[in-house]
Amino acid sequence: MRVVLAEDLFLLRDGLVRLLEAYDFEIAAAVESGPELSRALAELKPDVAVVDVRLPPSFTDEGLQCALAARRETPGLPVLVLSQHVEQLYATELLAGSSRGVGYLLKDRVAEVREFVDAVVRVARGGTALDPEVxxxxxxxxxxxxxxxxxxxxxxxxxxxxxxxxxxxxxxxxxxxxxxxxxxxxxxxxxxxxxxxxxxxxxxxxxxxxxxxx
Missing domain, CATH: 1.10.10.10 (Winged helix-like DNA-binding domain superfamily/Winged helix DNA-binding domain)
Structure with missing residues (x-):
């Protein structure tokens, strides 16, 4: 299963790469900014994208908007969004379009490795994964x-x-x-x-x- 990962913090990005590779995911690209994410999604067409909501250069909702744009270009592209805090607006916006292959998790959930990996797989297969706090x-x-x-x-x-x-x-x-x-x-x-x-x-x-x- 090919993954495009977008996270601007190097240590977290590297940790996610190692974690996913340990569970036999193929990391097609690991990027740190919105423009890089847009290019990777357009060119690589991954099985699933794992995306931080806030990415450079805006550090607002750059990651989410890039993911939504990619889903408009490639309907059904599976996207799992990671966020530091619960943002109801982000969850609503993510689910407002096509309702299959989407997920929204808090970053703390990554520490629960089995549940995080299950969420990535579920989203990649067209399901949904919402954080219990959300x-x-x-x-x-x-x-x-x-x-x-x-x-x-x-x-x-x-x-x-x-x-x-x-x-x-x-x-x-x-x-x-x-x-x-x-x-x-x-x-x-x-x-x-x-x-x-x-x-x-x-x-x-x-x-x-x-x-x-x-």
């Missing part, structure tokens, strides 16, 4: 706005795990319930959020977008 803040904001008022506490918990990119089986293991119980909760979430029957994975993302866009 999900918690977004769910908290949504509760204040009563977007999820009709959901039970358990359904909110299931929705939070869905937003992290967990499968029904993974949710069942974490909550220590049956797969059937999780399927029932997910169906109730779709019903209460007004998401009509369609592709299952697509509705999972739409359930997350319902409160992201509220």
């Amino acid at each position: 999900v918690a803040q977004l769910l908290g904001r949504s509760r204040k706005q009563d977007v999820l008022a009709n959901l039970t506490p358990r359904e909110r918990e299931v929705l939070g795990l869905m937003a992290e990119g967990r499968t029904n089986s993974a949710i069942a293991r974490q909550l220590v319930v049956s797969d059937g119980a999780v399927e029932k909760h997910v169906s109730n979430i779709f019903l209460k959020l007004g998401l009509s029957p369609s592709d299952g994975d697509h509705r999972r993302v739409l359930a997350v977008l319902t409160y992201l866009r509220s």
Whole structure:
């Protein structure tokens, strides 16, 4: 699996390269600025891009904007964004376009190596990966706005795990319930959020977008 990595801090960039290579990823390019990232994504067409939100020269949201531009040029290009802090606007902007193959993690999550690697793989395969802290803040904001008022506490918990990119089986293991119980909760979430029957994975993302866009 070929990766383009963008991180301006040398030590973190080098650490990420070593970590990913240890798990048999091929580092197609490891860059430190927005312009370098744009060129690498356009020329190399990687399986997944792992991108710091803030990159030179602007040090604002340069990395995110380069990644979004690349996804417009190559629809579905998988992008996992790393951020120092939770920025709800960044998460919303990332998920506002095509909802497949996107992720948003806090940099601290890199220390949880297995979970980080799983997130990279999940995004590369077209799934989603949202940091639990991002999900918690977004769910908290949504509760204040009563977007999820009709959901039970358990359904909110299931929705939070869905937003992290967990499968029904993974949710069942974490909550220590049956797969059937999780399927029932997910169906109730779709019903209460007004998401009509369609592709299952697509509705999972739409359930997350319902409160992201509220």
